[in-house]
Amino acid sequence: MKLYYKSGACSLAPHIVAREADLPVDLVSVDLAKKTLEDGGDFFAVNPNGYVPALDIGEGPVLTEASVVVQYLADRKPETGLMPAPGTTERYRVQQWLAFVATELHKGFSPLFKPNTPDATKDIQKEFLAKRFAFVDKALEGRTYLTGETFTAADAYAFTVLNWAGVMKLDMAAFPNIARFMAAVKARPAVQQALREEGLAA
Ligand SMILES: N[C@@H](CCC(=O)N[C@@H](CS)C(=O)NCC(=O)O)C(=O)O
Numbered sequence: 642m643k644l645y646y647k648s649g650a651c652s653l654a655p656h657i658v659a660r661e662a663d664l665p666v667d668l669v670s671v672d673l674a675k676k677t678l679e680d681g682g683d684f685f686a687v688n689p690n691g692y693v694p695a696l697d698i699g700e701g702p703v704l705t706e707a708s709v710v711v712q713y714l715a716d717r718k719p720e721t722g723l724m725p726a727p728g729t730t731e732r733y734r735v736q737q738w739l740a741f742v743a744t745e746l747h748k749g750f751s752p753l754f755k756p757n758t759p760d761a762t763k764d765i766q767k768e769f770l771a772k773r774f775a776f777v778d779k780a781l782e783g784r785t786y787l788t789g790e791t792f793t794a795a796d797a798y799a800f801t802v803l804n805w806a807g808v809m810k811l812d813m814a815a816f817p818n819i820a821r822f823m824a825a826v827k828a829r830p831a832v833q834q835a836l837r838e839e840g841l842a843a
Contacts, residue, residue, distance in 0.1 A: 642659075642667070643666070643697040644696050646693050648839040649839060651802065652694035655714055655797075660832070661723055698713070708742070709829070714737070723793055733791045738795035741797060746803070750802060774803075777816075778815075799822075800827070800832070
């Protein structure tokens with residue numbers, strides 16, 4: 642399998658899941674500004690939407706959408722607990738978090754990264770995100786990960802996206818449980834490996 646990624650982008654979530662599950666996934670770096678690959682190839686030919694993550698699974702078009710790519714990878718190794726078994730309430734809980742991270746957090750952050758977003762819009766987005774951070778912080782009270790003590794695909798995605806709060810220099814002082822969560826996830830050996838492979842850790 643080949644994972645098209647950009648360092649620190651949402652593609653870090655499937656990268657973490659791949660390393661957690663010890664899957665043989667090769668990384669292909671994408672220049673998102675130019676929409677090119679390292680060999681000069683056209684990224685639009687890989688993903689017509691021009692975004693990462695995109696996972697080449699060796700059958701048909703690449704698999705896209707971070708919240709789905711992480712599930713596909715996790716399901717290759719059910720014994721890891723990265724995704725609970727189909728049909729269980731536990732799985733819907735993880736999927737609930739995946740959808741929340743995708744639609745509330747990930748897409749809440751997206752306008753902050755766009756150079757042409759007006760400052761007033763950025764301020765509105767930051768206010769919105771702070772409300773969602775408060776929800777996540779409360780959910781993490783008394784637990785290590787989003788659904789309890791088991792690290793799941795949703796934690797990988799949440800860690801990836803919440804990491805952008807630091808990049809954007811958002812004030813996170815009011816969210817101590819998120820800080821604890823970030824430290825716990827970052828300390829995991831597979832996460833360290835993924836961060837190193839993206840040039841994000843010493
Ligand atoms: N709907 C996609 C969005 C993925 C996305 O926003 N990717 C960003 C990086 S985090 C990207 O590649 N942006 C470049 C672009 O859209 O041109 C998903 O859920 O995975």
